[in-house]
Amino acid sequence: MRRYAAYDPPEYVSWRPDRGLLEEYRARVEAHPDRQREIAGLTPEAHLALYRGLLRFRLGDIALARWVKQGVISKAWLATGEEAVTVGAVHALDRRGAEGDIVGPMIRNQGANHEMGVPLVELFRTYLATPDSPTGGRDLHLGDLRHGVCPPISMVATLSTVMNGFALAFRIRGERRVALTWVGDGATKHGEAHEAFAFAASLALPIVFIIQNNQVALGTRLDQHHVQPDFSDLGAAYGIPSRTADGNHVLDVYAATRLAAESCRAGGGPQLIEARTFRMGGHATHDVREARATFAPRLFEYWGRRDPIGMYEEYLAGMHLGAPGDGELRTRNLARLETVEREVEMEIEEAAQAALASREIRPSPGGTAGFGVYGQAPA
Template identity: 55%
Template sequence: MKRFAAYDPPEYQNWQADPETMRDFRARIDADPARREVVRGIGQDDLLAMYAGLLRNRLHEIALKRWVKNGVISKAWLGVGEEAATIGPVHALRRSGPGRDVVAPMIRNCGACHEFGMPVASIFRTYLGTGDAPAGGRDLHVGDLEYGVLAPISHVGDVVPVIAGIALSFQIRGEDRVGLTWIGDGSTKTAAFHEGINLAAVRRLPALFIIQNNQIALGTRLKVHAAGSFHDWPAMYGVAGAVFDGNHVLDAFAATRLAADRARAGEGVTLLIAETFRMGGHATHDEREARSLFEPELFRSWGRRDPVGMFETWLLDEGIDRARLESIEAGVTAEVDAAAEEALKSREASMPRGDTAGHGAYAASAVANPAWG
């Protein structure tokens, strides 16, 4: 894929596949027989859709970075380097139709929005606060329940009991659906996470939780906020567990598909642990500081593991035509560019009126002005 000197992390700018890293990538597929079967069963169209999804994730975030640089928005929360931990799992779910699953992405998982069918323009409109954004310009967290995507709740961890509740409703109605959310390594320290996963565990709800261990929470490194290993947590909660490589879209897909199959079969929760690394800042404002928190060698070693570059190399090794991948990339690039243009037009034409600020808000607005209802 095309690299961007102004926006990519330094390790990605002249990215070349590293033979040893690619050997590990292949070995990972073969390491677990059940996952290998799942990966072998993915058709070519689905593989290429996942490639497009990774690109859409990377490129819509680069577009947001460009807006930050040009002063269109003040900051953006990105998932660079962690895209496979989003795109693999969502492609393993049912993403359309009335029986679609429900996902609750956190800030690093915005790729779930477009892969569940939300137009990329909706993501941009949300950032611009336009009246035609899904939240009507009232919240910059991206999601749209019309598409089965619950927007992030600002209080990290709180979405875990919400997904447990959604899964409970699927169970009560006898629906064959699952709910999935991601929890950052830092956010696992909240009471809400504990309460939510415990309820889901004990009721054997069709809920999947992915601890996205990117080794850091804001500016606090994992070793400062966590003792022990997340790998022990599934047993602690009495649920099934699996660890996957968060930079390996196929491993992420396979682990999630197996977990979703178990949930649909009534076997309850799986707690998945994605091992990955945050290549950027918490958001665009602290990228330089974020680089100072770890040794440069750590960035170099994770930099060799670019989830998009590794998957692209694997597809080429599997015999997919380079021209085919380039045409997918051209298509996604055009889609993202057009979406950005469209959203900028909304900023001209569809900003929310000030007197609607209280609409959709609860008690506080009704008390402040009963006329708002």
């Protein structure tokens, strides 16, 4: 994909594929026979859909960063480097809107919205607080239950208890549906997370908890708030089966989530996945400099070489993607991936322009402030 010096971290601007890391990436696909089977079941179209989702997430964030530089918005919460944790997980679910599985994203998982079917324009309208946004301009936490997305909550970890409610409803109604939510490494220190894990385990709820271990809680490094090096054993404390996934490997996240969701549907109770990744920027666009000072440069270099989009792109370049025409496989595949990127760029631009046009709509009357609060309906 194209790199943007004004918006990408420097490690991505200068990114080049590393042969050794690519071999590790391919080996990860075959490391677990059960995950290998799930990945083998992906069609070329499904692989391209995953790639499209990663691009949509990254380029959507870049569009928001551009708006910050232009003064359109004051700041944005981005997921640069963490896209695979969201996209891989969502694509592993039953995405049939209100009839399928339901997800509860953190703000850094906003890509779950467009991958679950929420129109991309709603992301930009929500940031602009336009009256035609899903929240009517009242909140920047995007979600839409019609598409199976429960909006995030500012208080991290609180959403995990809310998602238990959906999972409990699925179990009571005998539906083969699954709830899924992400919990940051820092959010595991909040009481709500532990209440959610214990409650889900005691009632054998069909819910998947993904511990999104991005090495930092706001500005607190993992080694400053967590004793163990990771969260691979966290589920054992509650009797919850656990898996570990490479959070920068979209196929590994996809396969681990597929297996976890299948276990939930079969009555196996809650499942926990630790996805190890890294936040390549600040908590938001306003503190990138502070974030870069929090870690040693070598850590950014280490994770920068493992760009989830660049790595997956290289993996796809050697696959049989079913593209028509003659020519060398890699050249043909890269051309097809470039076409997908141009399509996503156009999609992002059209959505952003449509959202900017929404600013011309008159704000909602003050009397509507209570609509949708505590079930209150319009008079």
